[in-house]
Amino acid sequence: MAEAAVDNEVWNEPAGEAVPKRKISSRTKLTGKEKAAIFILSLADEDVKKILDGMQEDEVRELTRTIARIGSTPQDVVRAVRQEFLDRFELQQFDVRGGMNKVKDMISKALGKEKARQFLKELQQGPKNTPWEILNAMEPTLVATFLSNEHPQSIALILSQLQVEQASYVVDYLISDVQQEVILRMAKLGSLPPGALEDIEESLLTELEALGATRGGYAKEGGGGVKKVAELLNMMSRDLSDKLLAYLDEEDNPLAEEVRKEMFLFEDLLLMDDKSFQTLLREVNNDELLSALKGTDDRLKEKFFQNMSERAAEMLREDLEMMGPVKVADVESAQQSILKAARRLEAEGAIVIMGKGTDDVVL
Template structure:
């Protein structure tokens, strides 16, 4: 390790500080030799040398000879060390990686601060939330975002993506090439929108908790509680109601989502959930299952509610609603038609 205090002696002209002396020695050595010495300095020492080199005065050859007489064979008459900033940059590039040079020279300080602010802030959200957002984006965009996330968090987000999309996104991430600055800017702007959604979601944590509680109740109980809440704050109802999903809300679910939902729900659960249901609900559910399963369920429903425990019906409906919420949180289905789809319909 080079110690700045090792340089001593009275030099002509304005006295040099220890950092200036070290910078002068490195500048006089030339890039190749000086670059090999950089690894022996600490980060702090390098920063001091760089700062000194930026303002280092012109040093005549005789002064250099006094300062570094052990290296006198490297000096030639007329060495003036006038372009110190450019010279020290060349030396750094000879011995350090580009990222290390950029960091020491402060080239990327502002950009890295921006990078850290957006990619690190994503870790404040649940992986499922990020995964759901990414499902709206092009797979190539998702690949870029995953490549920028810290590995541990990125892996969790990847597991939140549907199986049928995961392999393609992994392949795109593996083969990801250099992204143009313009494309990166567009993607990062989308990430900033995601961060805004995260902040909004965090601010609405209370309404989310209330909705989760109400999702465990039956429709009459939910309506009673919402009516009671409305007497205090209609604004609070407006925040809570969109996050509630009950069995009857299947009517607002897109058909393709209903098909996916009932694909893995046991026939006996579907049958129990449909007992006593309105004809509209019954038809929308039966239209989402296979013809064979539909015939079996319709046959069972023909018996009506005789001998059926209402509590079992409520539990079956709650099981369907909870499965819908789970699939929605993982980005596999939509609970409601988007505004665009509703307008098209």
């Protein structure tokens, strides 16, 4: 739609209901909000209801305000807006990868975090043979309660054997002082000699018998150390990981710096070369990208824009402009999802993230 001067006029309304309306013509340059309003107005009532039901209150308020200002719209403008919507839809990247991680994402959005964990338990089959399998399947709140009377060193050893995501949830439910001690001790854990965890395993199995555990197998050697703590902090909320890093700084600054070098934060995406960045973008869906970029600094936004087609970048800018407030937790969740994709691609050798860890890159 070519740019042109905008015609504005006040249309006749019943007394007390005068609304300044914008007269739309084929020469009018529409804003993103106006395009959304015109698209909504072109839909059947039942479809409009479904869309509005999925929007936040402030988004509905902004949309209805825009609709109230729009007068009669020519059919060629309506067709152009609907065509642009279809173009956006076709340009969107869809992640159709299956697996348990996808199941977790889907049911977490549909059921909420707590119900999703319970649902995932029902998907798991077969008996749990080791205490680590049992603890990984338990609610994190129960694991935290179960470990509450243990010494921080024992908790550090136990958590070092759990899946990173589960361990991060458990740490979140520990009291603040214990969190700090456990993270510090985990960071200092080195490789353990064979059999070092056997006594702990036997003791845990005895205490977990009520849950139907069966004996068999031993924990892997090691499991702690700087890398494990970095992975753990990456999974936590930014607020909690910052607090625990600050504590590590006070207790052992060189150790804290080692942990930082192993950590991978959303801002570190700036370190990626353009080819790697474009590979990552193909793995990210539009909704996650929008939430992740909400509130990020301009440098990182530009990094995304520069690695997209001009049209896709323009659409993303418009979507960000139209987007209402987003919960911090939702922003962090979206960023973590993108970081998980980046870590997976790096492990597969598909991308290179320069400047993190100890592996140097020769260009």
